Amino acid sequence: MKEISELNFPDDLKYAGNHEWSKLDNDEVTIGICDYAQDQLGDVVFVELPQVGDTFDKGQEFGTVESVKAVSELFIPLSGEVTGVNENLEDTPELVNNEPYTGGWMIKIKPADVSEMDGLMMKDAYLDMLKG
Amino acid sequence: MENSPCLYVELPLTGYREAWKLQQEIVRLKSEGLLKPDVILVLEHPPVYTLGRNGGLENLCVSKALLEKEAIDLVQVERGGDITYHGPGQLVAYPLMDIQRARLSVTDLVSALEEIMLKTAAAFDIEAGRNPLNRGVWIGAAKLGSIGIAIRKGISFHGMALNVNLDLTHFTWINPCGLQKVSMTSLKETAGQTIPMPAVRQAIKQNIETVLNIQLEQLGPEALDLRMRS
Numbered sequence: 386m387k388e389i390s391e392l393n394f395p396d397d398l399k400y401a402g403n404h405e406w407s408k409l410d411n412d413e414v415t416i417g418i419c420d421y422a423q424d425q426l427g428d429v430v431f432v433e434l435p436q437v438g439d440t441f442d443k444g445q446e447f448g449t450v451e452s453v454k455a456v457s458e459l460f461i462p463l464s465g466e467v468t469g470v471n472e473n474l475e476d477t478p479e480l481v482n483n484e485p486y487t488g489g490w491m492i493k494i495k496p497a498d499v500s501e502m503d504g505l506m507m508k509d510a511y512l513d514m515l516k517g
Numbered sequence: 518m519e520n521s522p523c524l525y526v527e528l529p530l531t532g533y534r535e536a537w538k539l540q541q542e543i544v545r546l547k548s549e550g551l552l553k554p555d556v557i558l559v560l561e562h563p564p565v566y567t568l569g570r571n572g573g574l575e576n577l578c579v580s581k582a583l584l585e586k587e588a589i590d591l592v593q594v595e596r597g598g599d600i601t602y603h604g605p606g607q608l609v610a611y612p613l614m615d616i617q618r619a620r621l622s623v624t625d626l627v628s629a630l631e632e633i634m635l636k637t638a639a640a641f642d643i644e645a646g647r648n649p650l651n652r653g654v655w656i657g658a659a660k661l662g663s664i665g666i667a668i669r670k671g672i673s674f675h676g677m678a679l680n681v682n683l684d685l686t687h688f689t690w691i692n693p694c695g696l697q698k699v700s701m702t703s704l705k706e707t708a709g710q711t712i713p714m715p716a717v718r719q720a721i722k723q724n725i726e727t728v729l730n731i732q733l734e735q736l737g738p739e740a741l742d743l744r745m746r747s
Contacts, residue, residue, distance in 0.1 A: 426622070433571065449595075451571055454652045455596075455626075455666045455667065456569070456596055456597040458670075
């Protein structure tokens with residue numbers, strides 16, 4: 386497992402306690418898992434995602450990531466309706482490891498309440514949480 | 518807090534669904550901060566087949582009707598891995614640990630569970646090894662111990678299963694772990710004699726302490742229940 390200082394956390398994302406990142410673009414929020422989470426999981430072999438049109442309340446499980454012999458549950462950082470899922474992850478789940486913030490994005494949602502973004506952490510607060 | 522001992526609880530033969538419920542409850546308490554110490558449950562199950570989250574019935578080689586006739590339950594659970602069998606004579610350990618606090622990656626935990634089973638086999642002069650293609654522990658091409666874990670909010674659950682003295686017949690009803698033509702073995706089959714379960718329990722406890730570098734506080738099931746309510 387890498388040291389936290391070796392991991393990459395972009396400044397323009399918001400982070401959740403369960404290690405998901407969120408990025409607001411116009412009316413849509415893109416969600417994935419951060420560099421810390423992918424490093425902790427190891428090689429991702431399968432990603433299970435919801436379908437477009439599914440709706441979730443903040444904190445609900447929206448999918449899972451399977452690394453070798455281990456399934457980790459994913460929790461949605463804010464409420465909303467799924468407007469897109471990254472279908473590339475079906476055949477190339479390793480994108481989650483290799484490009485967690487770009488090619489490894491997981492879902493896009495139309496947030497029920499954009500102000501929920503304010504409850505998520507900026508990079509510095511998230512790093513403080515990781516360092517305990 | 519970092520140095521608080523991990524609770525180590527040996528349960529009697531426990532039905533799969535009952536132990537599964539107990540694991541889920543401990544994970545919930547831990548993720549809500551209501552139970553601080555990590556917990557390791559060690560037990561045997563009555564006969565049961567379990568399927569991993571992404572496993573399908575294609576690796577069950579007998580009909581569900583036969584399972585019903587034999588009164589063997591089939592349970593789909595949230596762990597990784599495919600289909601497996603648990604039964605009396607197989608020692609199962611479920612580490613319910615805050616892996617973020619322990620600074621363990623998921624891969625580290627899987628490797629540590631393998632190491633614990635390898636050292637436990639070695640305590641009975643049985644040399645088992647890893648297989649680069651498949652996780653778990655092996656004696657040649659036969660599988661001695663299996664791993665399947667789940668992570669919920671940073672807490673691990675499910676775990677490892679080491680074949681000690683169990684009847685291996687039920688494994689022939691499946692392609693274990695989704696692997697075709699894989700045979701299963703046990704400490705008993707390898708050693709050519711029964712290995713006493715209490716000795717294996719003692720060895721696994723010692724190896725859990727050594728490999729995970731943690732201090733264990735052994736509790737009875739009633740004491741665990743009290744800790745979960747307090």
